[in-house]
Amino acid sequence: MSTHSKAAAQFVADAARTTWHDGALWAVRAKRDRMAQSVPEWEALRSAASEIKRHTLSHLGHYLTTFERQATANGIQVHWAVDADEMNRIVGELVARHGGRHLIKSKSMLSEECGLTPYLEARGIEAVESDLGERIMQLMHRPPSHIVLPAIAVKREEVGTLFEREWHTEPGNSDPTYLTHAARKNLRTKFLGADIAMTGVNFAIAEAGAFAVCTNEGNADLGTSFPDLHIAIMGLEKVIPDYRALGVFTRLLARSATGQPVTTYTSLYRKPAPGKQIHVIIVDNGRTETLADTAHRNMLKCLRCGACMNTCPVYRRSGGYSYSYFIPGPLGINLGMLRSPASYHGNVSACSLCYSCSAVCPARIDLGEQIYAWRQEMDLSGHADKYKKFAAKSIQFALSDPERFRSAVIAGRLAQRLPHGLLNNRFNPWYGSGREMPRFAPRTFRELWQAGEIRAAFPSAPASAPGENGPTAPQNHPTNK
Amino acid sequence: MKIGLFIPCYINALYPEVGQASYRLLTALGLDVDYPLEQTCCGQPMANAGFEHDAKPLAERMEHLFEQYDYVVGPSASCVAFVRESYPGLLEHQGEKPCIGERTYEICEFLHDVVRPTTLPARFPHKVSIHNSCHGVRKLGLSSPSELNVPYMSKLRDLLEKVEGIEIFEPTRRDECCGFGGMFAAEENAVSIRMGRDKIRDHLSTGAEYITGADSSCLMHLQGIIDHDRLPIKTLHIVQILASNL
Numbered sequence: 001m002s003t004h005s006k007a008a009a010q011f012v013a014d015a016a017r018t019t020w021h022d023g024a025l026w027a028v029r030a031k032r033d034r035m036a037q038s039v040p041e042w043e044a045l046r047s048a049a050s051e052i053k054r055h056t057l058s059h060l061g062h063y064l065t066t067f068e069r070q071a072t073a074n075g076i077q078v079h080w081a082v083d084a085d086e087m088n089r090i091v092g093e094l095v096a097r098h099g100g101r102h103l104i105k106s107k108s109m110l111s112e113e114c115g116l117t118p119y120l121e122a123r124g125i126e127a128v129e130s131d132l133g134e135r136i137m138q139l140m141h142r143p144p145s146h147i148v149l150p151a152i153a154v155k156r157e158e159v160g161t162l163f164e165r166e167w168h169t170e171p172g173n174s175d176p177t178y179l180t181h182a183a184r185k186n187l188r189t190k191f192l193g194a195d196i197a198m199t200g201v202n203f204a205i206a207e208a209g210a211f212a213v214c215t216n217e218g219n220a221d222l223g224t225s226f227p228d229l230h231i232a233i234m235g236l237e238k239v240i241p242d243y244r245a246l247g248v249f250t251r252l253l254a255r256s257a258t259g260q261p262v263t264t265y266t267s268l269y270r271k272p273a274p275g276k277q278i279h280v281i282i283v284d285n286g287r288t289e290t291l292a293d294t295a296h297r298n299m300l301k302c303l304r305c306g307a308c309m310n311t312c313p314v315y316r317r318s319g320g321y322s323y324s325y326f327i328p329g330p331l332g333i334n335l336g337m338l339r340s341p342a343s344y345h346g347n348v349s350a351c352s353l354c355y356s357c358s359a360v361c362p363a364r365i366d367l368g369e370q371i372y373a374w375r376q377e378m379d380l381s382g383h384a385d386k387y388k389k390f391a392a393k394s395i396q397f398a399l400s401d402p403e404r405f406r407s408a409v410i411a412g413r414l415a416q417r418l419p420h421g422l423l424n425n426r427f428n429p430w431y432g433s434g435r436e437m438p439r440f441a442p443r444t445f446r447e448l449w450q451a452g453e454i455r456a457a458f459p460s461a462p463a464s465a466p467g468e469n470g471p472t473a474p475q476n477h478p479t480n481k
Numbered sequence: 482m483k484i485g486l487f488i489p490c491y492i493n494a495l496y497p498e499v500g501q502a503s504y505r506l507l508t509a510l511g512l513d514v515d516y517p518l519e520q521t522c523c524g525q526p527m528a529n530a531g532f533e534h535d536a537k538p539l540a541e542r543m544e545h546l547f548e549q550y551d552y553v554v555g556p557s558a559s560c561v562a563f564v565r566e567s568y569p570g571l572l573e574h575q576g577e578k579p580c581i582g583e584r585t586y587e588i589c590e591f592l593h594d595v596v597r598p599t600t601l602p603a604r605f606p607h608k609v610s611i612h613n614s615c616h617g618v619r620k621l622g623l624s625s626p627s628e629l630n631v632p633y634m635s636k637l638r639d640l641l642e643k644v645e646g647i648e649i650f651e652p653t654r655r656d657e658c659c660g661f662g663g664m665f666a667a668e669e670n671a672v673s674i675r676m677g678r679d680k681i682r683d684h685l686s687t688g689a690e691y692i693t694g695a696d697s698s699c700l701m702h703l704q705g706i707i708d709h710d711r712l713p714i715k716t717l718h719i720v721q722i723l724a725s726n727l
Contacts, residue, residue, distance in 0.1 A: 002668065009671035018675060026654070033627065042630035311628065313658045317672050317679075349669055352662030352676070353529055354615035359628035375531030384531055388664060392532040399490055399522035400538060409494045432670035435677065435705035438495050445488050445497035449516050454504050 002385065003346030008318035022316040024152060029310040031259025032360070039255070049252055050364035052245045053237075053301035057291060063206040063239045064282065070209025071280060074271040079281045084114035087283045091116060091198075091231055094279055095125055098229045100195025106213065106220035107131040108200030109147055109304055110233050110283060112326050127198070128190045130219035132183055139166055145320025147327055148257050148306035153319050187219075197224040201234035201280070202303075203249055207242040210270035211280065214253060214263035221267050230278045232269065236287050237300040249303060252362035257305040290338050295373050299334050301363040306331075308357035308367055314350050323347045330357035330367040337374050345383040348374050402446065413440045484514045485547045487555030487564075487585065489697075490522035496697050502724040503556045503588055509727050510598055517546040524571075525563035530664035533567065540564075540571040544581045552595070553585040556720050558617030558695045561587040566620060587621055588720055589695050593636040598643070605725045606646030609717075610684040611637050612694030612703075613656040623695060627656050637695060637719055644722060650687035652680070661702040677706045685714055692716045 012018050036042045056063050068078045081087035087110075095103065103120060105127055111117060117127045117138075129138045133150035137143065139162055144150030151159070160174030169182045199220045203212040211232060213220045224230045240246060254260040272278040291297050309315045309329030320328040325336030325344045333351060336344030348371060355368040378384045398408040415423065416439060424431045431437065448454050484507060488500040500516075507514045523543055524536025543564065547553045555561050565582040572580055592598065613635070617623040624635035641649050660666070660676025667673075681703055684692045692703060692714060700716035707714060 005669045005671070008669060012671040012675045015675075022679070036628075036630050039630065313660065313676050314669070314672050317675050348531075349665065350672075352615070352658050352660055352665045352669075352673070354658035354662070355619040356615070356626075356628060356656075356658065359619055359626045372529070375529070376533050379531050379534075385668075388530055388668065389532065391664070392527040392530050392535055395522075395526055396524075396532075396535040396539070400542075402519055402521055405490065405493075405521050412494070429667035429670050430705070432674050434709040435670075435674050435702070436708040438701045438705060440494055441497045443497065445493045445500035445516075446518060448497055448501070449518065454501055454516070 002349040003324050004318070004322050004350040007322035008314070008350065011319045011322055012317060018317055020155075021153060021319055025146075025149075025310045025316045028149070028258060029307075029360075032256055032307060032310065033259075035255035035259045035261065039251070045248060045252055046362055046364050048248050049303075049362055050301060052240060052248060053363055056240055056245075057237065057297065057300055060236065060239070060291065063241060064236060066206040067204050067209060067239050068282075070207065071211075072209070074209045076209065076269075076271065076278045076280055079279060081281050081283045081285070083285045084283075087114050087233060087281055087285070088116055088119040090281055091233070092119065092123060094229065094231055095120070095196055098196060098277075100227075100229075101125055102190070102194045103127045103196040103198055104130050104190055104194035104223040104227070105134075105198045106200065106215055106223055107134050107150070108198070108233060109327065110200055110235050110285075111198070112143070114233075114283070114285065116233075128187075128194070130187060130191065130217075130223050131215065132180070132187075132217060132219075135183065135187065136162065143321075143326055145328065146306060146309055147304055147331070148309075153321070191222050192226065194223065194227050195229070197227045197230045199224060199230065199232050201232050201238050202253070203246055204234055204239045204280070204282075205241075205243060205246055205268075206239055208270065210268050211238075212246060212250070212266060212268050214250070214266050216258070216260075216264045218265045221265055224269070228276045230269070230272070230276070232278065232280045234280060234282055236282050236284055237302075253303055253305055256303070256307040256360070256362040286339065293338070295377075296334065296338060296370055298365045298370070299331075299338060301365050302331060303363055304331075305362060307360045307362065311356045311360045312351075313354060313356070314352060318350065323350065330371065334367060334370050334374070341374075341378065341381055341383055345374075345378055348378060349385075406444075406446075409440060409444060416440060482513060482552065483550050484512050484552045484554050485550030486514055486516045487523075487543075487547070487553050487560070488516065488520065489555060489557045489560040491701070492557060492697055495701065496718065499556050499697055499718040499720060502718070502720040502727075503554070505727040506592075506601075506720055506724040507554065507588075509602055509724070510592075510596055512596070515550070517550075520546050523560045523564050525560055525567075526663050528563065528567060529662070533571070536567070537571050540568050544568070544572055547581055547585075551584065552591065553581060554588050554591045555585070556588045556695070556718060557697060558587045558589075558614050558621055558623060559698060561585055562616040562620035587617065587623065587695055589636050589640055590621060590623060592723075593639060601640070601643040601723055602727060603643070603723050603725045604645040605722045607691055608648040608650060608687070608689045609641065609691045609693045609722065610650045610652060610687045610689035611635065611641070611655075612659070612680075612684070612692050612696070612699055612716075613637070613651070614694050614696040614699045615656070615658050617695050618656045624656070627654075637693075640723060641693075641719070644725070647722070650689050652683035652687060654683055657683075659699045659703055661696075661699045663698075666702055673702070674706060677702055678710070681706060681710075681712060681714065685712065690714065691722075693719045693722055695719055
């Protein structure tokens with residue numbers, strides 16, 4: 001049993017919650033479908049996005065240094081961080097030099113990846129999440145369970161209880177509008193009192209030395225409006241060549257993520273306002289190794305839209321916390337393995353190989369195919385489950401010649417004569433929570449063929465090939481030995 | 482045109498009637514059909530679990546057994562998808578001749594794209610719900626994947642429409658995975674069974690009496706849950722419907 005399988009079994013045990021979680025995310029997938037259907041050139045856009053990313057990743061050094069040069073010319077200060085530690089250290093130094101203890105953040109997966117918030121908190125800096133979903137999770141002291149919809153696993157009643165505890169809202173009131181107003185009232189004080197703003201970067205435009213930040217709540221815009229210091233952190237794969245490319249990605253991002261035509265706020269940061277500073281930190285943290293990995297470099301094309309999670313039938317029915325990596329779903333399975341196979345191979349079982357993720361991805365990343373590839377690589381790197389390996393070896397042995405296959409079928413038929421409860425119980429992984437075993441046929445197709453019954457029962461074989469198909473010539477097959 | 486009938490291991494052992502219907506249907510359409518006796522398994526179960534190299538001897542065996550046939554035709558979309566997609570990699574040492582994968586067809590796509598019959602000798606006066614299996618849809622293109630912005634197309638529906646008296650339905654989530662997934666069904670059994678239950682409910686909501694598709698593996702998984710929950714619907718491989726009057 002993998003770590004995912006165990007955690008997923010607990011999630012599924014709450015059938016009503018599973019229904020609700022699956023339904024909420026399927027609704028997002030359905031909205032995304034309607035949006036995708038409304039753009040006639042949708043498939044061409046996906047191809048363009050994939051090709052632009054491939055081009056950029058193939059010329060990454062060129063585009064990153066172009067971005068650095070142009071951004072610097074615009075008055076933005078650019079930093080490079082080889083890993084999470086260096087990124088956190090740079091942020092820490094910028095904050096210390098600037099002064100202030102209150103940092104307002106918009107959503108950034110890179111900040112989660114690098115553990116930035118705990119790093120800052122350990123140094124007495126308050127880092128407040130300004131995206132509502134992220135804020136809810138921060139107040140609950142739980143990580144997000146989805147990269148775009150961080151609080152998707154939290155019911156509004158639970159949010160009501162949380163706000164009641166934190167901000168003394170009306171007991172029992174879980175009206176979404178009421179709760180949103182309460183959150184806004186609290187967050188306003190945080191926005192107004194912040195000394196430092198932090199955002200992620202959705203797209204860094206090399207030719208312009210500018211970067212785009214997309215939100216639905218305007219929280220990045222509001223957050224960066226007051227403080228004198230804006231720190232933006234970006235993975236080095238976020239660079240794109242030019243504004244024309246940006247047009248392709250902004251058309252795909254929100255449609256894929258939430259089924260909106262565009263994010264409510266798509267803001268470009270090009271130069272700091274007079275007296276203010278913008279710093280961009282370009283972070284590697286393992287991405288260069290991914291780029292060198294021919295089997296998995298496509299992962300660097302990811303826009304972080306979350307569409308692969310919404311469509312994943314396993315994610316929808318097992319929830320974000322059933323995955324051991326901080327990003328769940330097909331994306332997280334892959335990114336976790338790129339981070340550390342030893343730590344995160346327990347997620348690789350969380351895939352029925354339906355390939356819906358590959359079909360939904362706006363950058364045409366072959367997510368499902370890569371999970372299949374990881375399964376093969378796990379055996380080579382010694383992370384394969386030993387029971388599964390034994391099962392695969394046994395099947396291979398039983399199926400490698402027809403006589404062994406026949407013996408296996410005979411054994412199966414005998415096992416079927418055992419009392420029902422002896423075979424169909426929770427110790428049988430097929431039976432699980434209620435799935436009967438299939439029954440072996442009294443005679444296999446091969447046995448029926450050998451006995452001439454497949455053909456004898458159907459004498460209307462064409463006259464053109466009587467020797468091959470006639471009921472009287474069962475031994476006439478060229479491969480019969 | 483010589484056709485080698487590819488009967489996957491589990492169809493051989495559990496559903497010989499699917500193999501029989503395949504043979505009858507192809508033969509009734511005037512084709513020269515043969516069954517290489519020594520076939521066992523294509524190797525997909527091991528490969529999907531992460532042991533593709535264990536499938537190599539089986540791939541070599543398949544290639545040898547079906548060497549002399551113009552077409553290899555089988556009633557199982559996921560097995561055919563595996564042969565077509567993974568065999569070229571597994572059999573790369575045999576580079577001079579075309580790989581078996583290039584002439585291997587799932588039976589519905591073979592009928593739809595190669596044989597192209599105008600009529601079928603079939604009558605099935607029942608309501609059926611089409612089970613669009615993942616590898617059939619997203620690997621073989623038996624129907625248009627719901628994720629893509631492409632015109633609706635379904636080779637299974639096109640064939641079923643030639644059956645007299647039939648009423649055809651599709652579930653709301655028309656190609657969401659049913660949760661079989663090979664070893665996934667056992668390793669992630671809680672999610673797998675939950676996916677299956679949801680899928681059956683979706684099929685049931687169409688009012689259909691039968692769930693039909695091109696993969697007996699999905700149908701085996703669903704039938705196990707139907708039997709356990711005693712649900713008022715049955716599974717039936719599509720060739721059994723297409724050959725229903727033979």
